[in-house]
Amino acid sequence: MQFESFAEFINMGGYGFYVWLSYGVTFGCLATLITLSVRKKRKVLIEIAKKMTREQRLKENRGTKS
Numbered sequence: 667m668q669f670e671s672f673a674e675f676i677n678m679g680g681y682g683f684y685v686w687l688s689y690g691v692t693f694g695c696l697a698t699l700i701t702l703s704v705r706k707k708r709k710v711l712i713e714i715a716k717k718m719t720r721e722q723r724l725k726e727n728r729g730t731k732s
Contacts, residue, residue: 669675
């Protein structure tokens with residue numbers, strides 16, 4: 667499908683609002699999903715590092731008490 671002008675492309679034959687709204691919602695949801703996933707991954711990695719540090723300290727304390 668070819669459009670005569672950029673304005674016609676944006677209008678999409680009268681359906682431009684719905685087309686561009688659907689693109690906006692889709693990319694908004696994808697951006698939110700990526701952002702939340704990155705934050706959750708960072709939080710999980712920090713928790714794992716804390717647990718590993720805690721376990722290492724416990725091992726060291728057990729070794730000095732024996």
